Amino acid sequence: MPSTTADHITTPSHSSSFNLRSVQSDESRICVVMVGLPARGKSLIAGKAMRYLAWVGIPAKVFNVGTYRRSNTPQPQATFFDPHNEEGERMRRAAAESAVSDMINWFHDDESKGVVAILDATNSTKERRKWIFEKCRDADIETLFVESICDDEDLIMNNILEVKTDSPDYKGQDPELAALDFRKRIRNYEKAYETIDDNEKQYTYVKLINVGSTVIINQIKDYLSSRLVYYIQNLHIKPRSIWLSRHGESEYNLTGKIGGDSNISERGEAYARALPSLLRKSGVPPNTKIVIWTSTLKRTIQTARHLKAETGFEKLEWKALDELDSGVCDSLTYEEIADKYPEDFKARDDDKYNYRYRGGESYRDVVIRLEPIIMELERSENVIIVTHQAVLRCIYSYFLNVPQEKSPWMEVPLHTLIKLTPRAYGTEEKRFKADIPAVSTWRGRGLLRSIRSFPLRGRRMRRVLDGLVAFVGVGVVGLNGFIGGSSIPKYCNFEL
Numbered sequence: 001m002p003s004t005t006a007d008h009i010t011t012p013s014h015s016s017s018f019n020l021r022s023v024q025s026d027e028s029r030i031c032v033v034m035v036g037l038p039a040r041g042k043s044l045i046a047g048k049a050m051r052y053l054a055w056v057g058i059p060a061k062v063f064n065v066g067t068y069r070r071s072n073t074p075q076p077q078a079t080f081f082d083p084h085n086e087e088g089e090r091m092r093r094a095a096a097e098s099a100v101s102d103m104i105n106w107f108h109d110d111e112s113k114g115v116v117a118i119l120d121a122t123n124s125t126k127e128r129r130k131w132i133f134e135k136c137r138d139a140d141i142e143t144l145f146v147e148s149i150c151d152d153e154d155l156i157m158n159n160i161l162e163v164k165t166d167s168p169d170y171k172g173q174d175p176e177l178a179a180l181d182f183r184k185r186i187r188n189y190e191k192a193y194e195t196i197d198d199n200e201k202q203y204t205y206v207k208l209i210n211v212g213s214t215v216i217i218n219q220i221k222d223y224l225s226s227r228l229v230y231y232i233q234n235l236h237i238k239p240r241s242i243w244l245s246r247h248g249e250s251e252y253n254l255t256g257k258i259g260g261d262s263n264i265s266e267r268g269e270a271y272a273r274a275l276p277s278l279l280r281k282s283g284v285p286p287n288t289k290i291v292i293w294t295s296t297l298k299r300t301i302q303t304a305r306h307l308k309a310e311t312g313f314e315k316l317e318w319k320a321l322d323e324l325d326s327g328v329c330d331s332l333t334y335e336e337i338a339d340k341y342p343e344d345f346k347a348r349d350d351d352k353y354n355y356r357y358r359g360g361e362s363y364r365d366v367v368i369r370l371e372p373i374i375m376e377l378e379r380s381e382n383v384i385i386v387t388h389q390a391v392l393r394c395i396y397s398y399f400l401n402v403p404q405e406k407s408p409w410m411e412v413p414l415h416t417l418i419k420l421t422p423r424a425y426g427t428e429e430k431r432f433k434a435d436i437p438a439v440s441t442w443r444g445r446g447l448l449r450s451i452r453s454f455p456l457r458g459r460r461m462r463r464v465l466d467g468l469v470a471f472v473g474v475g476v477v478g479l480n481g482f483i484g485g486s487s488i489p490k491y492c493n494f495e496l
């Protein structure tokens with residue numbers, strides 16, 4: 001990372017309208033051009049890169065040429081893709097032209113402020129790549145070609161069965177016939193396919209062979225491209241799950257204080273003891289190795305203690321997984337913060353994602369420090385992460401594509417294990433609740449405190465009461481002209 005990034009993160013300031021782009025060493029606009037035969041995981045890579053870019057706050061968009069082609073030819077036969085089929089060639093070129101023209105407009109549109117476009121198509125001939133390169137160069141856009149090469153028949157077949165037979169191209173058709181037709185389509189593409197070779201050395205490119213087992217990189221020129229390439233080269237498609245858990249209830253959670261480095265409570269210890277069986281209950285395939293990641297704070301280390309002892313799994317402690325630094329507000333309750341720093345309390349509620357605690361961090365800062373964690377997670381297989389409310393929100397948002405403005409307000413209850421399983425398109429989520437009560441540390445916008453002593457009973461019941469609290473809270477806040485003044489109405493102290 002350039003030092004400017006680090007400086008900005010550590011500068012004490014109570015507000016941060018910080019954008020990653022502002023610390024980039026360049027103002028580059030990049031078109032990532034996917035290259036490869038059908039069923040080589042191009043759309044998967046495009047989708048994941050797009051999710052990663054959105055998460056770090058870089059405006060990005062995928063332009064899928066297939067979608068453009070479908071507007072004219074919704075369900076073509078395999079022969080449509082034969083390079084000798086003149087009509088097919090003409091229609092496919094027209095689709096590519098429309099996609100590239102929309103993409104260039106998107107880059108130049110003042111509203112979208114596009115930084116990275118991903119052109120998702122086979123782009124499988126030198127001629128097509130030259131045309132895209134020149135179009136982009138003339139529009140002042142860098143190109144980064146990403147070729148996915150795969151000769152592993154099992155991987156290709158898996159991709160066809162898992163993804164392609166569900167494609168709108170085969171909607172309503174027998175999956176076996178669809179798979180056969182798709183095979184024929186690939187044969188047609190193979191007739192004209194030209195891999196990127198030494199005659200294209202003038203381009204910036206990355207070649208991924210058999211899902212990243214070999215990677216060839218040529219001419220990376222800028223910081224953003226190098227980050228993208230690093231991300232893409234870490235991706236793999238081996239089946240795995242990622243488990244997320246907050247630490248067991250802490251002593252600070254019980255008293256409503258934020259931050260600190262307190263021990264877990266008795267109920268937190270009960271959760272720590274229950275965690276190994278909760279993990280088993282969530283479904284762990286036999287002989288699966290899971291690596292345990294915790295923060296460096298006592299409450300997560302104590303929570304993972306029995307898990308480590310019972311399973312013998314490797315355990316790593318990461319400073320980057322420590323809770324959001326609440327600066328001068330560390331060890332205060334939300335009520336105390338509202339009392340001592342009323343303007344800050346309001347500013348945080350107004351823009352929780354960007355608000356940076358005095359001498360501490362914002363959610364945006366946490367995302368930046370979590371970037372290496374996400375890179376490492378993408379390279380890893382099965383991992384269980386025991387961490388904190390804010391950090392967990394950020395990691396969860398990466399996998400589930402939660403928008404920045406929503407992620408800091410998400411409810412992530414204590415004593416609950418979240419199992420995430422990446423699939424071809426998206427992430428599957430399952431939640432497993434331990435039957436061990438805990439306080440709720442969730443605080444709604446405009447409220448002075450979390451619903452601390454509320455036991456975790458039925459989810460529906462909680463939702464109704466949370467809603468009621470939010471409603472009453474908003475009413476109280478409304479009547480008092482928000483919590484700007486130092487006199488905080490005591491009837492805001494809900495204890496349910």
Ligand SMILES: O=P(O)(O)OC[C@H]1O[C@@](CO)(OP(=O)(O)O)[C@@H](O)[C@@H]1O
Nearest residue numbers: 246253258259323326388389390441
């Ligand atoms: O961003 P908000 O909603 O305040 O949540 C973050 C807070 O969650 C807490 C609990 O209230 O984290 P933790 O899980 O580490 O106990 C605080 O320490 C932390 O400041």
